[in-house]
Amino acid sequence: MTESETIAYDVVVLGAGPVGENVADRTRAAGLSTALVESERVGGECSYWACMPSKALLRPVVARAEARRVPGLGQAVRGPLDAAAVLARRDEYASHWHDDGQVAWVESIGADLYRGHGRLAGERSVTVTAADGTVTTLTARHAVAVCTGTRARLPELPGLDDVGPWTSREATSAQEVPGRLLVVGGGVVAAEMATVFQALGSRVTVLVRGTGLLPRMEPFAGELVAEALTEAGADIRTGTSVTSVGRENGTVVAVTDAGDRLEADEILFATGRAPRTDDIGLETVGLEPGSWLTVDDTLRVDGTDWLYACGDVNHRALLTHQGKYQARIAGDVIGARAAGRALPPSDPWGPHTATADHHAVPQVVFTDPEAASVGLSLAEAERAGHRVRAVDVDLTSVAGAQLYGDGYRGRARMVVDLDEGILRGVTFVGPGVGELLHSATVAVAGRVPVDRLWHAVPSFPTISEVWLRLLEAYRG
Numbered sequence: 001m002t003e004s005e006t007i008a009y010d011v012v013v014l015g016a017g018p019v020g021e022n023v024a025d026r027t028r029a030a031g032l033s034t035a036l037v038e039s040e041r042v043g044g045e046c047s048y049w050a051c052m053p054s055k056a057l058l059r060p061v062v063a064r065a066e067a068r069r070v071p072g073l074g075q076a077v078r079g080p081l082d083a084a085a086v087l088a089r090r091d092e093y094a095s096h097w098h099d100d101g102q103v104a105w106v107e108s109i110g111a112d113l114y115r116g117h118g119r120l121a122g123e124r125s126v127t128v129t130a131a132d133g134t135v136t137t138l139t140a141r142h143a144v145a146v147c148t149g150t151r152a153r154l155p156e157l158p159g160l161d162d163v164g165p166w167t168s169r170e171a172t173s174a175q176e177v178p179g180r181l182l183v184v185g186g187g188v189v190a191a192e193m194a195t196v197f198q199a200l201g202s203r204v205t206v207l208v209r210g211t212g213l214l215p216r217m218e219p220f221a222g223e224l225v226a227e228a229l230t231e232a233g234a235d236i237r238t239g240t241s242v243t244s245v246g247r248e249n250g251t252v253v254a255v256t257d258a259g260d261r262l263e264a265d266e267i268l269f270a271t272g273r274a275p276r277t278d279d280i281g282l283e284t285v286g287l288e289p290g291s292w293l294t295v296d297d298t299l300r301v302d303g304t305d306w307l308y309a310c311g312d313v314n315h316r317a318l319l320t321h322q323g324k325y326q327a328r329i330a331g332d333v334i335g336a337r338a339a340g341r342a343l344p345p346s347d348p349w350g351p352h353t354a355t356a357d358h359h360a361v362p363q364v365v366f367t368d369p370e371a372a373s374v375g376l377s378l379a380e381a382e383r384a385g386h387r388v389r390a391v392d393v394d395l396t397s398v399a400g401a402q403l404y405g406d407g408y409r410g411r412a413r414m415v416v417d418l419d420e421g422i423l424r425g426v427t428f429v430g431p432g433v434g435e436l437l438h439s440a441t442v443a444v445a446g447r448v449p450v451d452r453l454w455h456a457v458p459s460f461p462t463i464s465e466v467w468l469r470l471l472e473a474y475r476g
């Protein structure tokens with residue numbers, strides 16, 4: 001270890017994923033000197049092993065499926081996908097795993113980038129250990145923001161170390177399509193990656209511990225996605241746990257709790273995320289290494305007046321857009337506090353409060369069909385004690401959906417708060433619904449009265465007419 005200098009900044013941001021970048025952007029906009037510390041690539045998981053490469057892989061899969069449902073066009077796209085071309089386009093969208101473009105952006109906002117592993121070293125202090133062992137100490141006059149994200153969480157399973165399992169990183173950066181792929185898990189990564197590899201030619205088996213896919217959404221979302229995946233040829237087994245794994249002559253062998261022995265070329269564990277806080281010096285500030293960082297609505301870590309945590313690492317909503325929302329708020333809060341401006345004591349929808357994290361988190365799952373939701377599901381709303389009514393509509397009743405593709409299948413639900421006359425949550429499932437979601441997000445975050453929505457007239461013939469069907473069904 002080579003000791004070097006100590007450099008003082010107004011703000012030090014630990015982790016330059018999408019969230020850390022946005023904190024730095026806002027603190028620079030507030031006129032604060034800002035250091036950004038990154039141990040891997042500027043742009044984080046999202047740019048290289050998550051959102052961008054996964055969506056680049058999914059786009060041709062979904063485009064082909066949609067084209068096949070349009071007579072006159074469908075015949076032209078009967079053939080298989082060109083896997084090499086799909087992977088090559090994915091490489092472009094992952095910037096070939098180089099971060100030069102994002103480094104240039106960091107320079108453009110006037111933040112200083114430090115490459116190396118960052119650790120807290122007591123209050124307002126961060127050490128950065130570079131690849132050559134040089135240690136730089138950064139001190140923060142106003143704030144340190146931890147934005148170190150998550151890594152894939154693997155279960156403890158006999159044989160796992162020897163099998164060379166795929167996580168989301170290997171799946172999103174794969175350079176070859178395995179002949180047979182086992183997917184363990186039933187969440188978003190499992191659903192999206194099963195969709196990709198089934199369409200690229202793998203024989204996919206999905207082992208779901210629970211009762212269905214996408215358990216955080218309304219039940220019909222997972223049901224419709226599973227139905228489509230099954231029709232595409234995937235084998236989805238619910239209520240199934242893996243009890244051991246191994247490799248025999250290069251072949252993955254997984255044994256299930258039912259005693260089944262499944263063989264594959266690769267096995268992907270899409271079993272959730274763990275916070276990257278095990279080696280960031282949390283113990284030096286009285287916090288538990290490896291824990292999620294609990295924050296208040298200004299994104300400040302409980303019990304401190306200088307430490308902030310934004311994005312995946314605070315476990316509020318593991319989504320890029322929501323982490324960036326938190327980053328904008330945290331950056332503005334740090335700027336206001338540094339300038340000595342008091343924040344209004346209680347302004348839930350003001351610029352310094354991450355209220356949407358509790359009420360209006362949107363998410364699109366880019367499968368075929370897409371599943372898109374915002375706010376609370378019916379079960380979540382009931383658990384939260386709201387008096388609600390769910391209104392369901394079959395999307396096939398909408399002319400715009402019929403025109404979108406023959407045999408269109410989809411469903412929508414809005415969860416109405418009967419006491420307040422507003423929407424607690426909305427879910428759409430069907431081809432092309434991802435782009436509809438923001439209308440629902442505006443309605444939920446804006447607490448738009450259901451009666452006023454009656455005057456928001458959707459254009460004919462768009463899929464958005466589902467709003468009219470939902471409101472008609474609600475009025476009865």
Ligand SMILES: Cc1cc2nc3c(=O)[nH]c(=O)nc-3n(C[C@H](O)[C@H](O)[C@H](O)COP(=O)(O)OP(=O)(O)OC[C@H]3O[C@@H](n4cnc5c(N)ncnc54)[C@H](O)[C@@H]3O)c2cc1C
Nearest residue numbers: 015017019039044045050051118148149311312318319320
């Ligand atoms: C396969 C997959 C697909 C996804 N698709 C979507 C999607 O379509 N839409 C969506 O909204 N979300 C998606 N997500 C979730 C999204 O990737 C995360 O919510 C997002 O990346 C979180 O951003 P972050 O900046 O908090 O963390 P990260 O992106 O994980 O960035 C954290 C950064 O901190 C760095 N770091 C960590 N520890 C240290 C340290 N000690 N010192 C220095 N640097 C450190 C890391 O190297 C990394 O660059 C997906 C996730 C996965 C796994």
Ligand SMILES: NC(=O)c1ccc[n+]([C@@H]2O[C@H](COP(=O)([O-])OP(=O)(O)OC[C@H]3O[C@@H](n4cnc5c(N)ncnc54)[C@H](O)[C@@H]3O)[C@@H](O)[C@H]2O)c1
Nearest residue numbers: 155185186187188189190209270271272318363364365366
């Ligand atoms: N399009 C998007 O917005 C998008 C895409 C991918 C990921 N993400 C985000 O990334 C995060 C991570 O996604 P994910 O799918 O890894 O996590 P997840 O938490 O959504 O799903 C993990 C699944 O694995 C199961 N599981 C956990 N341990 C298991 C075990 N030992 N054996 C079998 N099953 C087990 C869980 O029951 C759960 O269904 C999510 O929060 C998600 O929102 C978002």
